[in-house]
Amino acid sequence: MNILIKNAKIVDCVQNFIGDVLVEGGRIKEVAKSINKEGVEVVDAKGLTLMPTFIDTHAHFREPGLTWKEDIETGSKAAVKGGFTGVCLMANTKPICSSKEVLEEVRRRGKEVGLADLHQCLSITKNFDGKTLEHLDELRDDKEIKAISDDGVGVGNGKVMHDALLKAKEYGWVVMSHAETSEFSRMDMRAAENMMTWRDVELCKLTGGRLHMCHVSTKESMEYIINAKLLGTNVTCEVTPHHIALTREVNDYRVNPPIREKEDVAYLINAIKTGMVDCIGTDHAPHTEEEKKKGSPGMVGLETAFSICYTTLVKENGLSLNKLSEIMSKNPSEILGMNKGTLGIGRDGDLVLVDLDKKVKIDSESFASKGHNTPFNGMEYYGEVQMTIKGGKIVYKK
Ligand code: DOR
Numbered sequence: 001m002n003i004l005i006k007n008a009k010i011v012d013c014v015q016n017f018i019g020d021v022l023v024e025g026g027r028i029k030e031v032a033k034s035i036n037k038e039g040v041e042v043v044d045a046k047g048l049t050l051m052p053t054f055i056d057t058h059a060h061f062r063e064p065g066l067t068w069k070e071d072i073e074t075g076s077k078a079a080v081k082g083g084f085t086g087v088c089l090m091a092n093t094k095p096i097c098s099s100k101e102v103l104e105e106v107r108r109r110g111k112e113v114g115l116a117d118l119h120q121c122l123s124i125t126k127n128f129d130g131k132t133l134e135h136l137d138e139l140r141d142d143k144e145i146k147a148i149s150d151d152g153v154g155v156g157n158g159k160v161m162h163d164a165l166l167k168a169k170e171y172g173w174v175v176m177s178h179a180e181t182s183e184f185s186r187m188d189m190r191a192a193e194n195m196m197t198w199r200d201v202e203l204c205k206l207t208g209g210r211l212h213m214c215h216v217s218t219k220e221s222m223e224y225i226i227n228a229k230l231l232g233t234n235v236t237c238e239v240t241p242h243h244i245a246l247t248r249e250v251n252d253y254r255v256n257p258p259i260r261e262k263e264d265v266a267y268l269i270n271a272i273k274t275g276m277v278d279c280i281g282t283d284h285a286p287h288t289e290e291e292k293k294k295g296s297p298g299m300v301g302l303e304t305a306f307s308i309c310y311t312t313l314v315k316e317n318g319l320s321l322n323k324l325s326e327i328m329s330k331n332p333s334e335i336l337g338m339n340k341g342t343l344g345i346g347r348d349g350d351l352v353l354v355d356l357d358k359k360v361k362i363d364s365e366s367f368a369s370k371g372h373n374t375p376f377n378g379m380e381y382y383g384e385v386q387m388t389i390k391g392g393k394i395v396y397k398k
């Protein structure tokens with residue numbers, strides 16, 4: 001597909017200038033001050049900012065088996081409405097994604113919907129039983145697997161996590177860790193996260209496997225990760241929009257890991273500014289209103305991520321837009337092995353047009369997601385996605 005975007009403020013992790021971008025055959029063909037080309041669809045983007053689309057390392061689309069909460073079609077619609085065209089899906093579906101059948105079903109549905117490129121995680125332990133790893137060996141030749149995760153629960157047994165990291169290292173996969181020591185969950189959610197983060201970082205050093213820490217939310221956990229990174233450890237980490245925009249004092253919305261204290265939020269934001277956080281992961285976790293009333297943890301996040309991150313990090317904390325692009329596009333794309341995330345020549349023609357000056361009042365009723373569970377309803381942020389393009393084709397337009 002071919003498209004020419006003109007007169008945009010062009011921003012990725014390194015560029016920032018007013019100009020044009022040409023996508024041909026689904027890939028970025030040219031980026032320059034002025035491009036003229038006959039016979040292509042032209043979009044005049046004067047006053048808007050053009051960025052590589054966002055890539056989410058962490059979302060729950062609930063298919064198969066839990067599709068009253070979300071499905072691949074509504075999840076994909078929410079993604080492109082939020083400016084995302086690459087999404088990594090967690091394995092806590094029903095059945096849990098421990099088999100070729102579930103992997104292939106999700107991939108088939110993702111392609112059928114065709115709005116975003118989905119990567120489905122395989123579970124670390126079979127059916128989240130906390131111990132069985134044989135399915136990893138059985139699926140070792142599946143070239144589409146990039147990441148494995150038991151997200152939703154922590155892998156309680158350290159030896160099992162150790163062995164999973166070794167297998168993943170051999171098969172070229174990244175292990176995504178939901179750090180929560182279940183024995184401590186009821187008692188102390190901070191200790192529950194910190195202990196498993198510390199353990200997994202140590203196991204990463206020991207095995208040399210590729211570890212990605214999901215939704216890091218405490219100062220201590222981030223500290224362990226930073227110290228390991230400074231030693232050259234093979235660990236990356238993500239932070240969610242809600243863990244940098246909310247504090248427990250103000251809004252203690254139910255989510256795992258929980259909303260933390262002011263000091264944690266400040267520490268996470270500083271870690272982003274100093275380059276220690278690899279990416280933003282939304283942890284988009286749709287639930288019905290009834291399920292939320294009964295205590296299901298989580299919130300939807302794809303449609304609000306950019307405005308929350310832009311406002312909190314760029315407007316309020318002085319992060320550069322280039323750096324935001326790095327953590328919302330380039331780094332997550334690299335972690336998932338996608339050909340996206342920058343406006344480099346030859347990258348997928350996945351572009352998002354945003355209006356940075358537009359003030360938006362979050363309205364959960366207007367979400368494309370089936371989930372309306374968000375603590376951000378009614379809150380005001382800056383930055384609105386106007387158009388999302390995937391492979392040169394417009395997949396969302398406001
Ligand atoms: O809040 C959460 N919701 N945390 C998790 O780990 C799981 C997720 C979900 O699947 O709803």
Ligand code: ZN
Pocket residue numbers: 151152153178214215256257
């Ligand atoms: Zn999780």
Ligand code: ZN
Pocket residue numbers: 058059060090151152283285
């Ligand atoms: Zn999750």
